[in-house]
Amino acid sequence: MPEQLNDLAAVEHGPLAALLTADQGEIAAVEVFLARPIPPAVGHGATAELRDGSKLFINHVR
Numbered sequence: 001m002p003e004q005l006n007d008l009a010a011v012e013h014g015p016l017a018a019l020l021t022a023d024q025g026e027i028a029a030v031e032v033f034l035a036r037p038i039p040p041a042v043g044h045g046a047t048a049e050l051r052d053g054s055k056l057f058i059n060h061v062r
Helices: 008-022
Strands: 027-032 044-050 055-060
Antiparallel strands (some): 027 044, 044 055
């Protein structure tokens, strides 16, 4: 397994970086799961809140 896949921050931030790179101004806020005091059961990922009020959940489960 590549070393980078053992780094939880790299695993979590990879999909988030792709989302933010493709953003055309629709993302209002992002919450990274590892930054929470108690991460959710899914493990790694982020929630992106869009300007229209909808939410996009990005998860990585091993």
